[in-house]
Amino acid sequence: MVSKSKIQTIHQNTYPAISPTRPELSTKGKSALISGGASGIGAAITQSFAQSGITNLAILGRTEKSLLEKKTQVELISPATTVWIYVVDVANAKATLSAVQSFAASINGKIDILIANAGYMSSLNSVSDSDPEDWWLGFETTVRGNFNLLQAFHxxxxxxxxxxxxxxxxxxxxxxxGYSSYRSSKLAAYKLFEYYHEENPSFTVVHIHPGLISGTAMTEKFGPSVEKFGLVYDDVTLSGDFTVWAASEEAQFLNGRLVWATWDANELKTMKDEIKADKARFTMGFFT
Incomplete structure (x- = not known):
């Protein structure tokens, strides 16, 4: 999916600069926790971190079967990676805290990387025609769930x-x-992480639009909109590999920014000084 930023080079598939097998992007010796990491975009992110050699990996999700399958896949990709899986709905604060505590205790240390990926898209009805429980579930997962996750992680x-x-x-x-629940909950989540960034200056916090991805649970709902507007899907591997790059030292200059996985990493690096000098660049207030 093409963005309207000033980035000249747009990708729909992964490319060498963000390959998780690059030595510069290695996560060997690090620990990471990924919510919603067993399906869709989250599964691709999990796979990319496995390819980057992550040492300790916790995967949170709501379905034991998909978690077990992803654990097996990670262990095949990276036998040196130790994988923990937790059947957790991040909207449940106690269960989320228990999972994070268990992972931290298991690795006898601290967690280096958090990937907050869990989300929910309600049925695409008007505000007046929406089922209230389904509409608010977007906020329960995307806002309350991420709030719970950040508190547990901290x-x-x-x-x-x-x-x-x-x-x-x-x-x-x-x-x-039809997108009132999804867009407003995603906007609220952005602000939540924006505050977490400002409150924790020693952390690096990056927001990523992962691209327009097919084959996910959400695709079944927004697929007709893609066809209606003639949009083109991006490859999910791009989402995973870009996330590994965004979590690396190379991308620390993007701290506090919202970037698209389709944007060229090399081009972003040439803008490093410009981005660091302009605190509003690639934020919600100023996007270009």
Whole structure:
């Protein structure tokens, strides 16, 4: 999906600069926790971190079967990676805290990387026609769930931890019928992570729009909109690999920024000084 930023080079597939097998992007010796990491975009992110050689990996999700399958896949990709899985709904604060505590205790240390990926898209009805329980579930997962996750993570975060928030380009877009729950909850989540960034200056917090991805639970709902507007899907491997790059030292200059996985990493690096000098660049207030 093409963005309207000033980035000249846009990708729909992964490319060498963000390959998780690059030595510069190695996560060997580090620990990471990924919410919603067993399906869809989260599964691709999990796979990319496995390819980067992550030492300790915790995967949170709501379905034991998908978690077990992803654990097996990670262990095949990276036999040196130790994988923990937790059947957790992040909207449940006690269960989320228990999972994070268990992972931290298991690795006898701190968590270096948090990938906050869990989200929910309610049925695409008007505000007046929406089922209230389904509509609010978007906020329960995307806002309350991420709040719970950040609170649980905070006590076990390494001193210079990296937090990646999987956001959405939808928060920039004008009205589109049926998306009131999804877009408003995603916008609220962005602000939540914006505050967490400002409150924790030793951490790196990056928001990522992962691209327009097919084959996910959400695709079944927004697929007709993609066809209606003639949009093109991006490859999910791009989402995973870009996230690994965004969590690396190379991308620390993006701290506090919202970037698209489709944007060229090399081009972003050439803008490093410009971005660091302009505190509003690539934030919700100023996108270009």
């Amino acid at each position: 006590g076990f975060a390494s001193q210079q931890a990296t937090v990646i928030h999987i956001s959405s380009s939808a928060i920039h877009l004008p009205y589109m019928e």
